[in-house]
Amino acid sequence: MKILMLGRYHLMDHGGGDKVQVENTARELRNLGIDVEIRTDEDFIPQNYDLIHLFQLDWTPETYLYAQKAHEAGKPIILSPIHHSIKEVKRFDDEYVFDFRRISKVLFNNQFHRDTFKNVYRSLTDPKKIKPTLISVIHGFQKMQKEVLEMSEKVLVQTDLETKDLEETFGVKIDAVKVPNGVSRNFSETDAETENRNPLNLSDYIICVGRIEPRKNQLAVISAVEKLREEMGEDLQLVLIGVSTGLKHFEYGRMFNDKKSECPWIHHIEKVPYQDMPAYYRNAKVGVSASWFETTGLTSLESLFCGANAVASGERAKEYLKDYASYCDPGSVDSIAQAIKTQLKASRPQIADELRKEYTWEKAAAKTLEVYREVLKKWQKSQ
Numbered sequence: 214m215k216i217l218m219l220g221r222y223h224l225m226d227h228g229g230g231d232k233v234q235v236e237n238t239a240r241e242l243r244n245l246g247i248d249v250e251i252r253t254d255e256d257f258i259p260q261n262y263d264l265i266h267l268f269q270l271d272w273t274p275e276t277y278l279y280a281q282k283a284h285e286a287g288k289p290i291i292l293s294p295i296h297h298s299i300k301e302v303k304r305f306d307d308e309y310v311f312d313f314r315r316i317s318k319v320l321f322n323n324q325f326h327r328d329t330f331k332n333v334y335r336s337l338t339d340p341k342k343i344k345p346t347l348i349s350v351i352h353g354f355q356k357m358q359k360e361v362l363e364m365s366e367k368v369l370v371q372t373d374l375e376t377k378d379l380e381e382t383f384g385v386k387i388d389a390v391k392v393p394n395g396v397s398r399n400f401s402e403t404d405a406e407t408e409n410r411n412p413l414n415l416s417d418y419i420i421c422v423g424r425i426e427p428r429k430n431q432l433a434v435i436s437a438v439e440k441l442r443e444e445m446g447e448d449l450q451l452v453l454i455g456v457s458t459g460l461k462h463f464e465y466g467r468m469f470n471d472k473k474s475e476c477p478w479i480h481h482i483e484k485v486p487y488q489d490m491p492a493y494y495r496n497a498k499v500g501v502s503a504s505w506f507e508t509t510g511l512t513s514l515e516s517l518f519c520g521a522n523a524v525a526s527g528e529r530a531k532e533y534l535k536d537y538a539s540y541c542d543p544g545s546v547d548s549i550a551q552a553i554k555t556q557l558k559a560s561r562p563q564i565a566d567e568l569r570k571e572y573t574w575e576k577a578a579a580k581t582l583e584v585y586r587e588v589l590k591k592w593q594k595s596q
């Protein structure tokens with residue numbers, strides 16, 4: 214069985230949660246004996262593969278080009294949409310925008326029109342995006358995404374809520390299979406040396422992991438910790454791990470850097486190798502994800518698996534984390550502060566074995582392989 218996995222343009226360069234998902238799923242599938250190739254362009258030959266697996270539906274018009282090419286070649290398509298709640302994205306754009314996003318907010322009320330406009334100005338500095346963006350302007354971005362769903366034999370969702378959102382947003386009935394994200398082995402398997410590593414020589418700090426950008430909401434997290442330092446009278450330390458996004462979010466980045474220079478209790482590390490991340494989580498007391506929208510919030514699971522308490526936002530996170538976390542409203546500093554305070558005072562989490570077994574990349578790959586086999590069997594019978 215030969216599988217082609219297709220991710221958005223620049224996936225391997227820019228990173229993100231979808232890169233973690235693609236690489237880990239591919240690795241575990243290879244361990245199961247499957248031939249997997251990863252590409253991020255439409256210069257592929259569909260006939261060289263048994264099945265095409267697409268990743269990412271939101272904001273990425275190039276996914277339509279991938280799907281169209283595979284469909285026209287008569288190859289079965291599996292889609293991992295990594296779809297965010299349109300309602301949450303729109304709330305974010307309505308309430309908390311910076312930089313050029315302010316323009317799209319004023320010009321458009323429809324979220325798909327806003328997303329199209331954003332792709333237009335992104336394509337000004339990225340010529341590769343001109344073609345798919347132009348097609349989305351002519352064809353309609355929402356219509357393109359709907360057609361990708363209709364061309365897919367199976368849709369691999371991360372939560373039940375994702376299925377509901379997809380069907381409501383695009384008005385289609387999809388053949389969905391729930392395949393939760395996983396946590397890599399190094400977040401739960403330790404030896405004496407790794408257990409005692411403390412890269413920052415700090416303890417019981419608050420950690421927030423993610424690109425420095427408005428969606429990840431670091432400025433609100435900083436304000437919440439600042440509020441707690443005054444309220445509790447404790448020298449709370451905040452560790453932020455994430456790449457600064459430069460010109461893409463220049464206004465937010467400037468505000469972040471100003472705040473960071475004012476507060477010696479903020480520790481910002483741009484990049485940490487993925488295999489080294491557990492040491493940063495293990496020495497934290499609370500891991501915070503106060504994002505405006507996420508598919509699930511993988512960093513919260515990583516926090517819990519490493520023995521740090523979790524604060525998360527959004528209904529999808531609750532589907533994963535249940536009672537293992539405190540939840541906050543990303544639009545309220547008071548809500549974020551209260552959730553952090555609750556987890557600072559709580560005992561460290563005792564994660565049930567069932568949870569550790571459920572959220573692994575090995576299990577995600579095994580479920581994915583089941584879908585591949587089912588689709589190929591059905592496809593071969595129909596030919």
